[in-house]
Amino acid sequence: xxxxxxxxxxxxxxxxxxxxxxxxxxxxxxxxxxxxxxxxxxxxxxxxxxxxxxxxxxxxxxxxxxxxxxxxxxxxxxxxxxxxxxxxxxxxxxxxxxxxxxxxxxxxxxxxxxxxxxxxxxxxxxxxxxxxxxxxxxxxxxxxxxxxxxxxxxxxxxxxxxxxxxxxxxxxxxxxxxxxxxxxxxxxxxxxxxxxxxxxxxxxxxxxxxxxxxxxxxxxxxxxxxxxxxxxxxxxxxxxxxxxxxxxxxxxxxxxxxxxxxxxxxxxxxxxxxxxxxxxxxxxxxxxxxxxxxxxxxxxxxxxxxxxxxxxxxxxxxxxxxxxxxxxxxxxxxxxxxxxxxxxxxxxxxxxxxxxxxxxxxxxxxxxxxxxxxxxxxxxxxxxxxxxxxxxxxxxxxxxxxxxxxxxxxxxxxxxxxxxxxxxxxxxxxxxxxxxxxxxxxxxxxxxxxxxxxxxxxxxxxxxxxxxxxxxxxxxxxxxxxxxxxxxxxxxxxxxxxxxxxxxxxxxxxxxxxxxxxxxxxx
Amino acid sequence: xxxxxxxxxxxxxxxxxxxxxxxxxxxxxxxxxxxxxxxxxxxxxxxxxxxxxxxxxxxxxxxxxxxxxxxxxxxxxxxxxxxxxxxxxxxxxxxxxxxxxxxxxxxxxxxxxxxxxxxxxxxxxxxxxxxxxxxxxxxxxxxxxxxxxxxxxxxxxxxxxxxxxxxxxxxxxxxxxxxxxxxxxxxxxxxxxxxxxxxxxxxxxxxxxxxxxxxxxxxxxxxxxxxxxxxxxxxxxxxxxxxxxxxxxxxxxxxxxxxxxxxxxxxxxxxxxxxxxxxxxxxxxxxxxxxxxxxxx
Numbered sequence: 001x002x003x004x005x006x007x008x009x010x011x012x013x014x015x016x017x018x019x020x021x022x023x024x025x026x027x028x029x030x031x032x033x034x035x036x037x038x039x040x041x042x043x044x045x046x047x048x049x050x051x052x053x054x055x056x057x058x059x060x061x062x063x064x065x066x067x068x069x070x071x072x073x074x075x076x077x078x079x080x081x082x083x084x085x086x087x088x089x090x091x092x093x094x095x096x097x098x099x100x101x102x103x104x105x106x107x108x109x110x111x112x113x114x115x116x117x118x119x120x121x122x123x124x125x126x127x128x129x130x131x132x133x134x135x136x137x138x139x140x141x142x143x144x145x146x147x148x149x150x151x152x153x154x155x156x157x158x159x160x161x162x163x164x165x166x167x168x169x170x171x172x173x174x175x176x177x178x179x180x181x182x183x184x185x186x187x188x189x190x191x192x193x194x195x196x197x198x199x200x201x202x203x204x205x206x207x208x209x210x211x212x213x214x215x216x217x218x219x220x221x222x223x224x225x226x227x228x229x230x231x232x233x234x235x236x237x238x239x240x241x242x243x244x245x246x247x248x249x250x251x252x253x254x255x256x257x258x259x260x261x262x263x264x265x266x267x268x269x270x271x272x273x274x275x276x277x278x279x280x281x282x283x284x285x286x287x288x289x290x291x292x293x294x295x296x297x298x299x300x301x302x303x304x305x306x307x308x309x310x311x312x313x314x315x316x317x318x319x320x321x322x323x324x325x326x327x328x329x330x331x332x333x334x335x336x337x338x339x340x341x342x343x344x345x346x347x348x349x350x351x352x353x354x355x356x357x358x359x360x361x362x363x364x365x366x367x368x369x370x371x372x373x374x375x376x377x378x379x380x381x382x383x384x385x386x387x388x389x390x391x392x393x394x395x396x397x398x399x400x401x402x403x404x405x406x407x408x409x410x411x412x413x414x415x416x417x418x419x420x421x422x423x424x425x426x427x428x429x430x431x432x433x434x435x436x437x438x439x440x441x442x443x444x445x446x447x448x449x450x451x452x453x454x455x456x457x458x459x460x461x462x463x464x465x466x467x468x469x470x471x472x473x474x475x476x477x478x479x480x481x482x483x484x485x486x487x488x489x490x491x492x493x494x495x496x497x498x499x500x501x502x503x504x505x506x507x508x509x510x511x512x513x514x515x516x517x518x519x520x521x522x523x
Numbered sequence: 524x525x526x527x528x529x530x531x532x533x534x535x536x537x538x539x540x541x542x543x544x545x546x547x548x549x550x551x552x553x554x555x556x557x558x559x560x561x562x563x564x565x566x567x568x569x570x571x572x573x574x575x576x577x578x579x580x581x582x583x584x585x586x587x588x589x590x591x592x593x594x595x596x597x598x599x600x601x602x603x604x605x606x607x608x609x610x611x612x613x614x615x616x617x618x619x620x621x622x623x624x625x626x627x628x629x630x631x632x633x634x635x636x637x638x639x640x641x642x643x644x645x646x647x648x649x650x651x652x653x654x655x656x657x658x659x660x661x662x663x664x665x666x667x668x669x670x671x672x673x674x675x676x677x678x679x680x681x682x683x684x685x686x687x688x689x690x691x692x693x694x695x696x697x698x699x700x701x702x703x704x705x706x707x708x709x710x711x712x713x714x715x716x717x718x719x720x721x722x723x724x725x726x727x728x729x730x731x732x733x734x735x736x737x738x739x740x741x742x743x744x745x746x747x748x749x750x751x752x753x754x755x756x757x758x759x760x761x762x763x764x765x766x767x768x769x770x771x772x773x774x775x776x777x778x779x780x781x782x783x784x785x786x787x788x789x790x791x792x793x794x795x796x797x798x799x800x801x802x803x804x805x806x807x808x809x810x811x812x813x814x815x816x817x818x819x820x
Contacts, residue, residue, distance in 0.1 A: 001701040001704065001706045001710070002701035002702055004706065005690070005701065009690065010689065409685070413686075414702065415646070415670075415673075416644070416646055416673060416681075417673065417674060417679075417698055417699045417702055417752070418670045418671060418672075418673040418674025418702050418703060419674075420666070420667060515647075516646045517638075517646050520681070520685065
């Protein structure tokens, strides 16, 4: 009883001891913030990766050819692990170059073209959730929509910046393009008829397709689809990674805006190798029908989705077997039933398909190094931050030794009143315990408040230093993701309290060992 | 094991010295208040058990008065070390305190009187020989039992008052009760304890100072609070170390009057050490501590 009373009084009257636990408070707060942000990032990233990749992938080891007879392979997969499979879809992945008309120029980029079966895409992975048209998010169609594309990022919450250009996307935009092109053709024709009419030179048309079409004598058309009516027809559809189509600009302060180079309705040209040996290159025109935004910049700036059949036909990925046309694919994406362990299915498939031709991996395997790096980073940060709290423990130790010296006479008095060594030890240990609780409790509150207002604080610090702390140009999230895990917070607080407790044991032991007579004489 | 006296009854062998039925003891017991010869030990080991035997004999006869010698020391020796040199302070102190007695031990500063008091109060352990309380040897008890003894049976007051600065007067007085009882045990009888402490403070004239911290009290008030604290657990023996040493004459006299009335009215045994002859004269009996030995005044 007297331990509690004295401990409470010491707590109330000794602010220097409170100073010693500020580092505990800060350490706990920092650990909570760091862990929340790291686990926010990890979860966000893992979710996104998992949405992009299906549970298990069977891939060909050959970059260009793939393997023949997708149907036969899917049959075999079903034989091996049919009861754990929910859906499957074949896919063709091929490195390619995209040529985009931007203003008067054509931009060329290296990309990954992915041939998908639009119906199966949403069944196997959740990548449709990243599309910009609400209807496409339900089910992807490679046909251009009339309009109604999102004018703000639907994944980013209510504060997402506007994307005003997206309001024009769709058929309306395409019709305007057609008008502009018709006008330019008219202009060019009249200039040919009256070449001395003015200083105007033939501007390069806005659209590369338009430029080619404006040359009535052109015969070398690499485009096998032939000429189409821009205002009413489209080329095969294409879904473009949003980072290929737009650039993010800082528009002052902490505000960002995406500016689009092309919009749904524009035509682009893809050039990709055929499956023959040696490969030849074929080009084809596609019409952008939507953008895809996974917020993993690596994917957003390299992925293009096109109809699977179109890609297979263009690249010659088919053969005839017994009079039947069999298509080649480069991978089969497998979605498992809920609760099935992907590694088990992977191992079964590995046993069934020869490993020199096929690689089987789970989505975790594919992003293993990235996720492992993040968790390693978290672990190291935790060790370092916990060392901060341990250093705080030494501060507590020093201040406690001081307090024990200061309270030497009180110890003598208590002993003369019949208090035992254990009882005396109890005073200082419970003092340490309560300091630890106060310190880590304050740290917990501070940390949780910090996490709650994380983005506001980041914005303020960015404003204060003139250097944005969290640059959406890099991360592609508008906000810092943070997930507070009660379990982690509990561990951090318990660890900090334990350190404060440990730091108080030695001084408490010294107090308990004090000789009562010497303690009473102490002035 | 809370009460040493019980232990004597449970373990009679402790008291079973060869002289336990000797005639000399019998004579002395029959004359309570008479000369202290019976319990003055001789040099041989066997007679050291005599006080225990006396206590037991009294208890067995039950109808007789309480133990004559509540506290006794036998050839008590204590020295302090300064570096490699041992400085003897007590060189064989034989002291007997009767129940209900007000004894003053007078000695010059440095004569070892505080050391003696600490040994009596089991705050320190002697180098040689023994201290008896109610016939039971107490200097070699396990520390747990010595703690209980100090808590329940001894009250101590000091020259420097030794109140706990963080606690109020009332809490200081309650401290021995808090120490002696478990948290639940104390809380269950909280009201009762508070009333007892407040009554004691009222008795020493501090009824209006319950909520004050020690630094807000005068020296005399602090010493009176210390006396209340020493009494709250209902001790049989009060050990006072220069209780008036830091007080002016009039305040000191008040404290001495208080101690005197406690001795007379509550039949409290008091052992007081002081360097002041005048103060010592207020006691029933005065002994001198000279050169590490007791001389009757």
